[in-house]
Amino acid sequence: MTEQQYNECVNLYADNVYRFIVKNLRHEEDARDIVQSAFEKMWRNRDAVDNDKSKSYLFTVAYNQMIDHIRKSKRVSLTEEFGETSRGANYQPAVNVQQTLREALNRLNETQRSLVMLKDYEGYNYDEIGQITGLSESQVKVYLHRARITLRNYLVSRENVM
Numbered sequence: 001m002t003e004q005q006y007n008e009c010v011n012l013y014a015d016n017v018y019r020f021i022v023k024n025l026r027h028e029e030d031a032r033d034i035v036q037s038a039f040e041k042m043w044r045n046r047d048a049v050d051n052d053k054s055k056s057y058l059f060t061v062a063y064n065q066m067i068d069h070i071r072k073s074k075r076v077s078l079t080e081e082f083g084e085t086s087r088g089a090n091y092q093p094a095v096n097v098q099q100t101l102r103e104a105l106n107r108l109n110e111t112q113r114s115l116v117m118l119k120d121y122e123g124y125n126y127d128e129i130g131q132i133t134g135l136s137e138s139q140v141k142v143y144l145h146r147a148r149i150t151l152r153n154y155l156v157s158r159e160n161v162m
Contacts, residue, residue, distance in 0.1 A: 038062035112147035
């Protein structure tokens, strides 16, 4: 990959990668850091990166860094999460659709949420998602199917129907 091809890749994919990461993390600063480090890693390995596969490489690196970040955050904020779950008795159903969708996505595990975002928000096909996440195409289909069942069950429950 040449410098010009790298710059072209930045122009083409920076927004898509950022949007994917920020929708999963829901924290803009962390998303920016992950995207920046993904591009930095691609720059350091530009000699080994095939320009035709630069999009897949970039999303794979960003995805893996996002998963690492989530795992580190879970270890650090475990006590905070226990404090938040104790307010479950005061839970009020979501009034707007976006909030309900966010809550439904939060019920998915990291892998399922990423697959839903890549397929339904970013529009990647199963093969591309498999390359990004390191899963086989059949695993992507199975996990995505299970994620959609979880989403459907949550969204059609009585407290969430509007």
